[in-house]
Amino acid sequence: MKIVEALWERRNLEMEVTEIVLDSRDLENESNTLEILRERLVPRRYLLVKVPTGAVAFLTKLQALGFIFLECQYTISRKIKNYVIPPEFSPLARRVSFEPLSEDPAEWAELCRLIGDDTFTTDRVALDPLFNLSVANKRYRNWLMDMKGNPSITVTRIQYGEKSIGFFAGSIDAETRTAHGLIGGIFKKYQGTGLGGSIILGPLVLNAAREMNKFSTAISSNNFEVFQWYVFFNFHIDNASYVFRCYRDEK
Numbered sequence: 421m422k423i424v425e426a427l428w429e430r431r432n433l434e435m436e437v438t439e440i441v442l443d444s445r446d447l448e449n450e451s452n453t454l455e456i457l458r459e460r461l462v463p464r465r466y467l468l469v470k471v472p473t474g475a476v477a478f479l480t481k482l483q484a485l486g487f488i489f490l491e492c493q494y495t496i497s498r499k500i501k502n503y504v505i506p507p508e509f510s511p512l513a514r515r516v517s518f519e520p521l522s523e524d525p526a527e528w529a530e531l532c533r534l535i536g537d538d539t540f541t542t543d544r545v546a547l548d549p550l551f552n553l554s555v556a557n558k559r560y561r562n563w564l565m566d567m568k569g570n571p572s573i574t575v576t577r578i579q580y581g582e583k584s585i586g587f588f589a590g591s592i593d594a595e596t597r598t599a600h601g602l603i604g605g606i607f608k609k610y611q612g613t614g615l616g617g618s619i620i621l622g623p624l625v626l627n628a629a630r631e632m633n634k635f636s637t638a639i640s641s642n643n644f645e646v647f648q649w650y651v652f653f654n655f656h657i658d659n660a661s662y663v664f665r666c667y668r669d670e671k
Contacts, residue, residue: 421446421453428566429466432559433551437466441661447475454481461485463668466550471662479662487664490544492641495659496650500599500635503628509621509653516615517579518622528568531577531587532561538608542643550667563603564589573602576626578618585610588619592632599627601637617649624653 422441429437438460446453460467469487471478479489505513521527537554540546546556567573567589578586588604604619627635636658639647 421456426468429559432562433466433545433555435464435466435667437468439468439470441470442472444472447472447478450478450481454485457482457485461666461668465667467666469664469666471664473660473662475662479664482664485666486668487666490548490663490665493638493661493663494641494657495636495638496655496657497598497634497636498624498653498655499633500624500628501597501631501633503624505621505625509617512615512617512621513625515580516585516618516622518626519577519579521575521577523569527577528565531575531584532564534584534607535561535564535605536608539605543640544642544663544665547642548665560603560605567602576622578606578615578622580610580615585615586619588622590623590627590637592627592630597631597633599623599630599632599635601635616645617652619646620649620653 421443424439424441426437426439429435440457440460442453457467457469467487469482470493471482473492483489521531535557537557540557540560541553543556543560545551545559546553564575567575573589573591575589576587577584578588584607586604586606589602591600591602592598593600601623604623606616606619623635623637639650641647
């Protein structure tokens, strides 16, 4: 069991947040695990729990404690060494370009402005009835700004001609030659236009040029469109988990 007090979420969600990741050993010791969860079900605390898939019997006990299901989260990857753009994606590659953000504060401010309050609509915060789209997108803007000045993270703007249509951010594990996708999105105005694949194509092309062997990221079951794009780009599912949350508003 991994328990993390998510202090960074205070400014985003305006409440105390605890994230708990369970593994197979926690499910084997079910009674102890449930007792630990009960102890943390205090008023005004947002408790997020990730559970290995397949533990359906355990999920019913989570629900009895007041937890609700938010999503399935998938870790996915594909090999990118010597990556070649498939012919069917060549038209997309010709229409877009990828430009890393500089340290100019104006570029970061403009990117946050373009994210606005309606870019991210399918993540678990956006869909949780406790919150709304404004809170969800503020969370992404804060996450993005925390990346500024971090030498291990690259934030890249997606350009369609002269227009900025989206962005993606990632890091690199030099030891394993693995690139990790952190966040990315297409701005609301360009969603549903067929340009969504650029947030996948960009990291593949750029990280292959950096001689990375693999690209890995995580996606939500609630974002069906991006899920389809990753299938089209031949990604493999490495791991999956159920995500539940509980929040008690008693004074």
